[in-house]
Amino acid sequence: xxxxxxxxxxxxxxxxGAAISVGVGQNNQALGMAIMAVWFLADLVVANGVRLAAxxxxxxxxxxxxxxxxxxxxxxxxxxxxxxxTLVDTRIRAMDIPSQQVITKDNVPVKxxxxxxxxxxxxEDAIIKVQDYRYAISQYxxxxxxxxxxxxxxxxxxxxxxxxxxxxxxxxxxxTVG
Numbered sequence: 001x002x003x004x005x006x007x008x009x010x011x012x013x014x015x016x017g018a019a020i021s022v023g024v025g026q027n028n029q030a031l032g033m034a035i036m037a038v039w040f041l042a043d044l045v046v047a048n049g050v051r052l053a054a055x056x057x058x059x060x061x062x063x064x065x066x067x068x069x070x071x072x073x074x075x076x077x078x079x080x081x082x083x084x085x086t087l088v089d090t091r092i093r094a095m096d097i098p099s100q101q102v103i104t105k106d107n108v109p110v111k112x113x114x115x116x117x118x119x120x121x122x123x124e125d126a127i128i129k130v131q132d133y134r135y136a137i138s139q140y141x142x143x144x145x146x147x148x149x150x151x152x153x154x155x156x157x158x159x160x161x162x163x164x165x166x167x168x169x170x171x172x173x174x175x176t177v178g
Contacts (some may be wrong), residue, residue: 003009003050003051003052004052005050005052005075006046006047006048006050006051009046009047010043010046010047013047014040014043015028017039018036020035020039021036023108030032030164033123045081046080047081049077049078049079049080050075050077051076051077051085051175052074052075052076053076056089057072057089058072058087058090059071059072059076059085059087059088060073060085060087060088060124060128061080061083061084062086062109063082063083064082064085064086066132068130070123071085072087078148086127088120088123088126090118090120091119092117093134094116094121094138095115096113096114097114097138097141097144100142100146100149101146102146102150103150104149104152104153104154104157105138105150105152106154107149110149110154112149114145114168116137116138116141116172120133125130136178140172140176143171144167144168144171144172144175145168147168147171148168149164149166152164
């Protein structure tokens with residue numbers, strides 16, 4: 001069980017099953033125990049099928065390992081054992097670009113770092129096409145930072161910050177979207 005809602009469904013169904021099996025068990029104790037055992041297993045299966053995605057999350061559903069659909073936000077049902085769900089955060093995230101030692105066009109070594117902001121728009125592509133999309137974006141950003149700074153002189157580096165930011169953004173977007 002993965003969330004409070006599935007736990008609530010489990011408890012409510014368990015109480016209902018206990019009431020039914022106690023009623024049946026008063027007349028036939030063996031039948032009451034059998035009903036409770038079967039009810040408990042069915043309750044586990046049903047409760048594991050209830051999923052909840054927050055407003056900022058989308059669930060990528062795989063049926064027997066193959067992409068089936070994207071669900072969320074909110075309450076949705078899946079088939080336990082057959083379906084697996086990967087939740088993806090779609091909020092804007094900030095990621096630090098660690099300090100990079102770069103040599104400018106005029107052979108001046110500089111140390112530079114940065115921050116990249118990103119948001120996942122196509123959750124299916126982020127999960128299916130890339131093994132770890134956060135790591136991939138980090139690597140794209142570091143590479144773009146080194147490439148852009150390496151094409152500029154020290155004077156350009158000091159005076160054209162907005163232009164550098166636009167060039168890095170374009171390089172990262174070109175590599176990650178599509």
